[in-house]
Amino acid sequence: MVFFTGKNAIIRLFYYALAYTVYSPKCSETFDQEYDYIVVGAGSAGSVVASRLTEDPCVKVLLLEAGGKADPLSEIPAAAFLLQLTDDDWQFKTTPQKRAAGGFQNRQLPVPRGKVSRRGPDRIGICGKCYARKVLISDQKVATGVEFEINGHVYTVKAKKEVIVSAGTFQSPQLLMLSGIGPKEHLRKFGGTLTHSANQKIFPPLSKFFFKSKKRDRFVEVMKACVYLVENTTAFQKIGAKMFQTKHPGCEQYKIYSDKYLRCLGRNYVFNLYHPVGTCKMGNPNDPTTVLDPELKVKGIKNLRVVDGSVMPTIISGNTNAPIIMIAEKASDLIKKDNPDRKNCNPEEQYKKEYSWFDWFKK
Numbered sequence: 001m002v003f004f005t006g007k008n009a010i011i012r013l014f015y016y017a018l019a020y021t022v023y024s025p026k027c028s029e030t031f032d033q034e035y036d037y038i039v040v041g042a043g044s045a046g047s048v049v050a051s052r053l054t055e056d057p058c059v060k061v062l063l064l065e066a067g068g069k070a071d072p073l074s075e076i077p078a079a080a081f082l083l084q085l086t087d088d089d090w091q092f093k094t095t096p097q098k099r100a101a102g103g104f105q106n107r108q109l110p111v112p113r114g115k116v117s118r119r120g121p122d123r124i125g126i127c128g129k130c131y132a133r134k135v136l137i138s139d140q141k142v143a144t145g146v147e148f149e150i151n152g153h154v155y156t157v158k159a160k161k162e163v164i165v166s167a168g169t170f171q172s173p174q175l176l177m178l179s180g181i182g183p184k185e186h187l188r189k190f191g192g193t194l195t196h197s198a199n200q201k202i203f204p205p206l207s208k209f210f211f212k213s214k215k216r217d218r219f220v221e222v223m224k225a226c227v228y229l230v231e232n233t234t235a236f237q238k239i240g241a242k243m244f245q246t247k248h249p250g251c252e253q254y255k256i257y258s259d260k261y262l263r264c265l266g267r268n269y270v271f272n273l274y275h276p277v278g279t280c281k282m283g284n285p286n287d288p289t290t291v292l293d294p295e296l297k298v299k300g301i302k303n304l305r306v307v308d309g310s311v312m313p314t315i316i317s318g319n320t321n322a323p324i325i326m327i328a329e330k331a332s333d334l335i336k337k338d339n340p341d342r343k344n345c346n347p348e349e350q351y352k353k354e355y356s357w358f359d360w361f362k363k
């Protein structure tokens with residue numbers, strides 16, 4: 001691998017080993033039956049929420065994450081692509097595309113989604129390889145805990161204050177549906193028990209995202225501009241650049257680099273840029289397409305919020321990770337503000353309780 005060659009290879013390997021040792025997740029070995037908050041998913045949003053909530057000294061948090069000990073490669077941002085189609089990837093695929101993705105097996109596009117597990121502070125229980133099966137919801141429509149699976153065993157754990165679903169854009173709505181929250185018809189079709197109905201529009205089939213004709217024409221124009229640059233500019237001619245002359249499978253019937261050929265390429269060799277959002281839309285509670293109110297609470301259910309990329313009402317124009325982390329920061333403030341016991345929690349007392357050995361040492 002290029003990363004480990006060259007004269008600095010030893011130093012790089014040392015940093016790599018160090019980073020892996022320091023940042024590897026430390027999962028708890030025993031768990032309580034009840035926590036103040038249960039966070040499902042230790043990804044970009046969930047790890048922030050869980051960590052921020054434990055800043056309040058009286059708060060106990062359980063973080064459930066389906067992924068286990070991460071591959072050391074996950075410490076190197078540029079190597080993240082090597083983790084695709086491994087056990088650290090959920091290995092999702094789109095539905096077979098009718099008019100696109102002809103260049104892929106069964107016309108299905110890969111949709112990589114990582115599984116992660118992070119280190120945490122003292123008042124947090126981290127359960128790695130813990131797959132949340134459903135959020136437990138009482139007859140009064142209050143989220144009371146989570147049912148999860150670990151090593152083939154199923155357990156339930158109670159949440160005294162709130163359950164926060166941060167399972168990502170695909171799995172947060174899935175978990176809500178498994179818990180009986182979602183579009184009525186969809187739940188009935190799969191035999192789910194309906195707890196609360198939400199509008200069908202929030203779960204659009206993926207195939208609808210791809211290739212409206214206007215956008216396709218824009219792609220063709222952009223590709224034509226690239227072909228023009230290679231064939232007509234001195235910069236490219238100087239280095240002897242030439243357009244590839246073998247036709248791509250599936251588009252052989254068209255004259256190479258004609259509009260029709262480029263349109264065929266655009267349709268068949270699509271690629272997703274890993275930024276899905278909007279499956280649990282946040283917004284005006286009176287809008288039937290919203291799942292969450294502006295405080296990210298699931299409409300109609302108490303003590304249940306969703307915090308991750310799924311809450312974005314529309315896709316943003318840039319990359320999603322940093323904004324999702326900021327959503328999690330904002331959500332943490334909202335959750336902390338709603339904690340009725342916060343003012344009764346005396347950080348000094350708590351500190352003394354936890355660190356009494358330290359005081360003893362100082363004497």
Ligand SMILES: Cc1cc2nc3c(=O)[nH]c(=O)nc-3n(C[C@H](O)[C@H](O)[C@H](O)COP(=O)(O)OP(=O)(O)OC[C@H]3O[C@@H](n4cnc5c(N)ncnc54)[C@H](O)[C@@H]3O)c2cc1C
Pocket residue numbers: 040041042043044045046064065066067080081112113114115116117130131132133166167168169171172175274275276307308309310319320321322324
């Ligand atoms: C290959 C790739 C490259 C990317 N590159 C960039 C980039 O360069 N810049 C950028 O800004 N963004 C990038 N992104 C997007 C960014 O990673 C996501 O937008 C962001 O991580 C989403 O955060 P999230 O909290 O919504 O979900 P996630 O980070 O996906 O977290 C969800 C977590 O929940 C866990 N989970 C799911 N279901 C369950 C369950 N039932 N029980 C327990 N745990 C569960 C999952 O294992 C996962 O760890 C990339 C994404 C991918 C896939």
